[in-house]
Amino acid sequence: DAMVIQNPRYQVTQFGKPVTLSCSQTLNHNVMYWYQQKSSQAPKLLFHYYDKDFNNEADTPDNFQSRRPNTSFCFLDIRSPGLGDAAMYLCATTKGTSGGGNEQFFGPGTRLTVL
């Protein structure tokens, strides 16, 4: 089945130690999103890629970076995680065509713990 895969599902890192979260998709969608979701809150969009074009949200801290080496893969890099970065990180994809609306397909998420 076509899907969005996130690895790892659970990640523990130390304060200030860089961490990379991975997302892959078999849907061949050209748009990929990264969200941060804290407990009992709505997902907060960090940034997204439309093909290779990177779109950063204005309020996303510089500590968060992303890479998209090809259509299938997208990475979230947190350069110096702080305690406030502990959250669920969700990857989503959509088909960026005019007739497709904005339906997004989500991965299961990576739960990040910062010690």
Added chain:
Amino acid sequence: AQSVTQPDIHITVSEGASLELRCNYSYGATPYLFWYVQSPGQGLQLLLKYFSGDTLVQGIKGFEAEFKRSQSSFNLRKPSVHWSDAAEYFCAVGAGAGNNRKLIWGLGTSLAVNP
């Protein structure tokens, strides 16, 4: 400005009872509307969506929603709730175009189901 309001932060219903979750949106054009469900520790799953046409849309797991333009609402309903429906429910409106497609999210409604 585009926005989504879910007036109920938390709802508790008894198993077998009917359910209605409210969603109001603010959007200048004809909206793309979505309901997503999130079980604890999981990603988001699309329940249903409205793009155009019939204003009553059917979704998965026995859910339906009705788009009412005059009330700027897209309320989610289920005639008989099951214990497995306990989850967080998010309403969203699709915004943007081209390479800037996003979802504007409501804050979510947490549903508890009493046996």
